[in-house]
Amino acid sequence: MRFLRRLFSFLFRIIILIFFLGLLIFIFPRIARNVKNIKLFTPKPQIVKNIEKDVEEFLIENYRGYYDIENFKITSTEETDRGLEFTTEFNMTLTKSPNDLPFIKSFRENATTDEAKDYAKYLENYANNFYKNKSKTSLVFLMPNGKSSFGDLKFPLHEKTLELSAIKIDEARLSSLGKSAAINYKKTIGEGNYDRKEACTYALEHYKDEPEYENNCANFVSTCINKGGISEKGSFYPGAINWITTGFKNDGSGLVPYLTRHGFFYQEKFRGKVEPGSIVYWTDASHVALITYQDTVTMKYTAHTKPRRNEILPLGSKTIYFTPTSH
Template identity: 25%
Template sequence: MFKKRRLSFLVAMLLILSFIPTAFASANNYNFTSISRENEEAIITYVCDQVIESYAEYYTIPSISGQIVSLITESDGIHATVDVGFKKILLAKSASELPYIKGLESELANITDDNSNLLAKEQIDARKKDLDDNYIGKEQEENATFKVIIPIAKDGFSIEESTNVEICFQSETGEMNMSDFAPASESELFNKGVEEIDSILKSTDIERYVEIAAKTNPSSAKDYDRIKARGYVRDYSCGKCTTSPHACRNKNYPFYNGNDCANFVSQAIHAGGIATESNWKSGTNTWVNTGYSSSIYGLKDYMVDQGFFFASSNKNKAMAGSIIYWTSYSHVGLVDQNDTVTMTFCAHTNDRKSSSFKNISDVSFYIPVWDSYGGVWTPQN
């Protein structure tokens, strides 16, 4: 899952000069108790450069920094784990310049039926409003973790300029190639927009306004303000907080050590305007459980059955305020940014704030039925 990159001459020279072993146990097991500050900076610079390169097609990055959080030696070299935080600004000057929106508008021009054209245009205009108001020209925070393997020669532990360094992005479910960390190509995003028109047209008014037979929550779908929910998860996530309970938590709620994810997302949804009731309030199964276990009726089940969210595999639909649900283990988070190019999320246990989201195969999204910012019903299919 690693991508090999050649070190720049400057970085390589710093590594050659500053890797000094303080002890070694055997020919195949080198142990470093410390490295120079220059060498730390060389590793961090290398990783930051890879992030900038990966995002260069769509973003300018006005600020970026990193820190080494783990450094161990193995038989194949030094393994460094690096946390990187950065601010990014879309290069596009308007939503219409984004390839996904271009795809939507290109296909819109081919719709001849007036009613269908109106429905599709309503959805496109709502998405463009969100993008123009909340993303275009705005700094977006993003945080990510990377693993780097730096081969070390036995004779002197030097690294030559030609040495290949391996780097990967660490997602919630494992290591991913840097090619997967980079956004999709312009043509891929354009085609996603084209495909989305078909999805919009297949969503009928009946599907969007369906009555909920077993509804117990007094709130309506229109009561959920997804932007307020987004603000909540940003306010109460620190980003890699290692204390338990998290220092950044809302102390008005209990904290569940090692298992606070659903509790945190429930708090955000309530802060977004959905009322509590006897079946969904702090401490109930529907509040503190994700719904991963088939034997426990959890958060995702309740939100669908009450008509607030719908399940989808479509990442492009997952606007800020949507739930991310991991299907390979019990975990949820809340999307806080989706500009059609990249997505970030916030979560608890593990603590994440505006964290890079790249998974595409082991998640489902639970998306608000009503888009409170765009003022439209979200197409469901």
């Protein structure tokens, strides 16, 4: 009897030990990821302090006449192989009337068909949603290795960098694109009742959620558009290839091929017609994001795997756009 009690006691301890070991194996990776993502306060490097005011003044002057820039701050810095990256945040308020924005104005003046004229009114109406409303905005800068002055700053991309002029408002270019878009306007109709606003709201509220995958960009965008009304159906569901990959392999699988093949989204070549709730796809990297702000002058996106919220998308990025076929 005593032997059985000792045996049961021994087995019980073994079971408890196995249980706790299994628990550790299960939760440790998640704890490690959380610790890795925690950003403790660190003083700004002197190199950033020296140019902070210059960066703020650059943004104010660059957007003068179109936007007010307020509450500028540098929120984080990161040492990379290319140099020091730092993230800026600020409130950006559209102050120029949507009727006078170059793309919209030119589109309206060159619209000849009834459908194009209707779309011109639609453009003005949705741009009005941003007029005089503050938009919390972010923008990442790069100080290349061995450099230290404001004039050396770049915008970092996946494999290259862009000059600061990439966010300059080019009125002539916008007007030309508006004219071309109006002349070549073709109405697109697709299936579904996609709510762009719901998709954007989810993205802006959940951009800091813990990534489910090491490369989580497609999974994040899929979740956002699913919240906006693109339902789980057939080969589109959490964990499926068409949900968690971008389509970069060009083999017919992935998020973008699925959405275009089934008529939910179409490729839009005119940046001014790319509305919030659309998808931006980097062609030089397997990366997608959700457009969460677009007033026809400035476009911003929200994304994983690095959390990005309303980050300005500069011109010169190797990107293509996919916009919903339903409103």
